[in-house]
Amino acid sequence: MIRVHHLNNSRSQRVLWLLEEMAVPYEVVRYQRHRRTMLAPEELRRVHPLGKSPVIEDGDRKLAETGLIIEYLVGRYGPDLMPAADTDAYWRWKYWLHYAEGSLMPPLLLKLVVDRLGLLAFPARPFVKSQLKLHLDFLEAELAAAPWFVGERFSAADIMLSFPLEAARARAGLDATRPKLMDFLRRIQSRPAYRRALEKGGPYRYAA
Numbered sequence: 001m002i003r004v005h006h007l008n009n010s011r012s013q014r015v016l017w018l019l020e021e022m023a024v025p026y027e028v029v030r031y032q033r034h035r036r037t038m039l040a041p042e043e044l045r046r047v048h049p050l051g052k053s054p055v056i057e058d059g060d061r062k063l064a065e066t067g068l069i070i071e072y073l074v075g076r077y078g079p080d081l082m083p084a085a086d087t088d089a090y091w092r093w094k095y096w097l098h099y100a101e102g103s104l105m106p107p108l109l110l111k112l113v114v115d116r117l118g119l120l121a122f123p124a125r126p127f128v129k130s131q132l133k134l135h136l137d138f139l140e141a142e143l144a145a146a147p148w149f150v151g152e153r154f155s156a157a158d159i160m161l162s163f164p165l166e167a168a169r170a171r172a173g174l175d176a177t178r179p180k181l182m183d184f185l186r187r188i189q190s191r192p193a194y195r196r197a198l199e200k201g202g203p204y205r206y207a208a
Contacts, residue, residue: 002026002073003057005047007040008033009205011066011163012054016201018070018159020193022078028200067097067160074156081156093150096157104139104164107131111172132172136181139165143180147187162188166206 002019006012006028019026031041031053045051048064055064056073063069074081083089110128114121139161142149149157165185168174176182188194189208198204 003029005029005053005055006201007031007053008202010053013201013204014066014159014163015054015069016197017194018073018156020196024077030202067101070156070160071097083150089150093155093157096149097160100160100164104135107135108164108167108172136168136174136178140178140180143184158188170206
C-alpha cells in the first residue's frame with residue numbers, strides 16, 4: 001500500500017486528493033507544523049534529508065517533490081487523469097505540472113517572506129505585487145477557453161495548480177475580480193474526492 005508522509009496545511013494535500021480521485025488505497029502518516037515557526041517537524045528528516053513534505057513510499061520506492069509524485073502516480077495508477085502521450089494536450093498538461101511549482105509558487109513564497117519582514121522588505125513589495133498580478137491575470141485568461149487547464153476534461157494538472165491558487169486566495173489577493181479562478185476553486189473544492197482527502201489529511205486552512 002502507498003504511504004503518504006503528510007504535513008498539515010501543505011502541498012501534500014494535493015497528493016491525498018489525487019489518490020482519492022484514482023480510488024487507490026493509501027496510508028497517511030501525519031506531521032504537524034511547529035506552532036511558532038510553522039516549519040515542518042524534525043521527524044520528517046527521518047523520512048527525507050530535507051525534512052519536507054510530501055514524500056510517498058510505494059513498495060521499495062520513495063519519492064519526494066509534488067510534481068514528480070503526481071506524475072508518477074498518474075502514470076502508474078490513473079491514466080484517465082492525463083491526456084494521451086505526445087499529443088498537444090499532453091504537453092500542455094506537462095507544462096502546468098511544472099509551472100505550478102516552478103513559476104507560480106516563487107512569487108507566492110516571496111509574498112509570504114515580504115509580509116513577515118514588514119518594513120524591512122518594503123522596497124520589494126511593488127515587484128512582488130506586479131509578479132503576482134502577472135501570473136493571476138495569465139491564469140484567469142487561460143480559463144477563458146475551457147473549464148479546466150488542459151481543456152474540457154479535469155486532469156491532474158488541475159490538482160497540481162490547486163495549492164498555489166488556494167494560497168493566492170488566502171494571502172495574495174485572488175478574489176472575485178478574477179471570477180474564472182474563483183469558480184475553478186469552488187468547483188475543485190466541491191468534488192467528492194477533494195472532500196474525502198480533507199477527512200484523511202485533517203484540518204487544512206486553504207479549504208473554503
